[in-house]
Amino acid sequence: MHHTIEVRDLQFTYPDGRAALRGVSFYIAPGEKVALVGPNGAGKSTLMLHLNGILRDRGEVRVCGTLVEEHTLGEIRSSVGLVFQDPDDQLFSPTVFDDVAFGPLYMGLPEADVRARVQRALEAVELRGYSDRVCHHLSGGEKKRVAIATVLSMDPEILVLDEPTAGLDPRARRSLIHLLHDLPQTMLVSTHDIPMVAELFERTVVIDEGEIVYDGSTQSLMTNRDLLAQHGLEAP
Amino acid sequence: MHYHLTDLYRLQPSFLHRLDPRVKLLAAFGYILAVSLTPEGTWWAFAFFFLLLLLATFLTRLGIFFTIRRSFIVLPFVLAALAVPFTSPGQVIWRIPGLNWGVSEPGLIRFLSILARSWLAVQAAILLTAVTQFQDLLWALGSLRFPRVLVSTIGFMYRYLFVLADEATRMMRARASRSARVPGSRRRSLLWQGKAAGAMVGSLFLRAIERSERVYAAMLSRGYDGQMRSLTHFHMRAKDWISLVTVGLLLIVPLSVDWMV
Numbered sequence: 001m002h003h004t005i006e007v008r009d010l011q012f013t014y015p016d017g018r019a020a021l022r023g024v025s026f027y028i029a030p031g032e033k034v035a036l037v038g039p040n041g042a043g044k045s046t047l048m049l050h051l052n053g054i055l056r057d058r059g060e061v062r063v064c065g066t067l068v069e070e071h072t073l074g075e076i077r078s079s080v081g082l083v084f085q086d087p088d089d090q091l092f093s094p095t096v097f098d099d100v101a102f103g104p105l106y107m108g109l110p111e112a113d114v115r116a117r118v119q120r121a122l123e124a125v126e127l128r129g130y131s132d133r134v135c136h137h138l139s140g141g142e143k144k145r146v147a148i149a150t151v152l153s154m155d156p157e158i159l160v161l162d163e164p165t166a167g168l169d170p171r172a173r174r175s176l177i178h179l180l181h182d183l184p185q186t187m188l189v190s191t192h193d194i195p196m197v198a199e200l201f202e203r204t205v206v207i208d209e210g211e212i213v214y215d216g217s218t219q220s221l222m223t224n225r226d227l228l229a230q231h232g233l234e235a236p
Numbered sequence: 237m238h239y240h241l242t243d244l245y246r247l248q249p250s251f252l253h254r255l256d257p258r259v260k261l262l263a264a265f266g267y268i269l270a271v272s273l274t275p276e277g278t279w280w281a282f283a284f285f286f287l288l289l290l291l292a293t294f295l296t297r298l299g300i301f302f303t304i305r306r307s308f309i310v311l312p313f314v315l316a317a318l319a320v321p322f323t324s325p326g327q328v329i330w331r332i333p334g335l336n337w338g339v340s341e342p343g344l345i346r347f348l349s350i351l352a353r354s355w356l357a358v359q360a361a362i363l364l365t366a367v368t369q370f371q372d373l374l375w376a377l378g379s380l381r382f383p384r385v386l387v388s389t390i391g392f393m394y395r396y397l398f399v400l401a402d403e404a405t406r407m408m409r410a411r412a413s414r415s416a417r418v419p420g421s422r423r424r425s426l427l428w429q430g431k432a433a434g435a436m437v438g439s440l441f442l443r444a445i446e447r448s449e450r451v452y453a454a455m456l457s458r459g460y461d462g463q464m465r466s467l468t469h470f471h472m473r474a475k476d477w478i479s480l481v482t483v484g485l486l487l488i489v490p491l492s493v494d495w496m497v
Contacts, residue, residue, distance in 0.1 A: 049453065052457055054453045054456055054457060077456070077457055077458065077459050078459060080457075081457075082457040084450065084453075084454050084457075088399050088447075089447060089450040089451050089453075089454050090454045092392065092395060092396075092451050092454065092455065093391070093395070094370060094371035094374065094391055095371050101467060102455075102458050102460075103458040105465045105466070105467065106458060106460060106461065106465065107459060111467055114467060115467075134371075135395070136395065136398045136399070150458065151457075151458070154458065154459075
């Protein structure tokens with residue numbers, strides 16, 4: 001397996017005719033961690049939903065070398081862990097255990113394996129002993145961590161996260177940044193948190209109005225004040 | 237702010253709390269069935285069922301009056317049967333002074349029996365939810381071959397009820413914050429207020445639909461294929477079987493007494 005993401009000339013039009021993506025292409029190498037930034041409505045979330053085939057339109061998406069098609073969806077979805085922005089969307093089960101077990105259960109694993117994976121995933125996000133907690137009663141930071149655990153339990157090669165630090169207090173944000181730093185997976189993270197981008201990601205992709213307007217080193221992006229201002233971004 | 241109001245489960249390490257949820261579900265269901273099938277006016281049988289309930293409540297260590305205190309919330313529903321004593325034919329034993337409405341004896345017996353049945357049934361349900369966690373109850377329903385779609389619908393309802401309630405509270409706060417009034421201006425009409433409330437309900441509905449789409453996408457992302465699956469969380473032990481059989485036998489006591497006499 002080579003844990004790559006290849007997107008070639010991806011286009012997507014909303015049912016009302018509005019273009020959300022106008023020919024997006026990029027390549028992410030195995031183990032690389034890339035930030036995806038851009039103003040609201042630029043197409044970040046839409047792009048992310050294409051990476052595991054929830055949305056499909058024109059263009060080509062290859063994940064781990066496999067083309068996203070109807071018959072490869074199962075395989076694709078077990079190799080790409082997609083973490084949604086609002087943990088209340090991601091955590092739909094009554095308890096933390098049920099939610100983290102959901103993915104492995106649908107992979108058809110035997111019961112002992114499912115339990116072991118839940119254990120491991122909760123340990124990875126430092127929430128040992130949270131199994132029986134009710135999702136609704138968790139704090140924002142805890143919900144984010146559980147949301148990440150729900151995809152880690154599927155042992156994905158690639159993690160795709162939509163605004164992971166949105167709505168977190170500084171301490172929860174800090175521990176989330178450490179978590180993202182320590183996770184070994186190939187990563188694409190959409191965010192408005194520019195300080196985090198500068199700290200964590202060597203490479204940044206800027207998207208605006210459905211097009212990629214910058215793809216390169218974070219460092220040189222941060223010094224390019226004109227480009228940042230043009231797309232409504234601020235240097236840290 | 238979060239809603240905790242429907243979390244009825246009380247943590248208490250008691251015998252009933254530790255029983256297999258399937259046993260508790262079947263026992264409560266059997267109890268409600270038995271109470272509903274008890275003929276009108278068999279007061280000794282109602283008293284027997286009430287004693288059973290008190291015994292079960294005693295075992296939970298929640299306090300003997302736990303279910304009684306909580307049962308008053310459903311009393312208004314009994315009002316639906318309030319017409320029964322007046323409409324049933326039979327010997328009139330009392331008339332409302334001034335209105336001349338007669339209360340018949342069979343009508344009164346029927347009314348009191350309905351009261352007893354519903355009161356006991358509600359207490360059984362209250363006890364069940366107090367000693368069983370909601371997710372265990374769902375699991376028990378599923379493993380007793382209750383339709384999976386229904387079980388997961390109940391589960392989603394329970395999960396998102398709080399989220400929606402929080403959302404509604406936030407919307408109401410936002411409206412209250414903007415409901416300023418210039419001194420001397422006329423108060424808005426009730427119709428106008430009704431329209432504003434209607435618009436809020438509508439937008440809450442739209443938000444719920446949008447959320448359901450996102451939740452579904454999250455489910456698909458983790459391999460959901462339209463089939464609900466779950467793990468076994470409980471195994472029937474000796475004491476679960478014994479409890480189940482004991483409850484079953486106790487519930488048929490009134491029937492067999494009636495048969496022997």
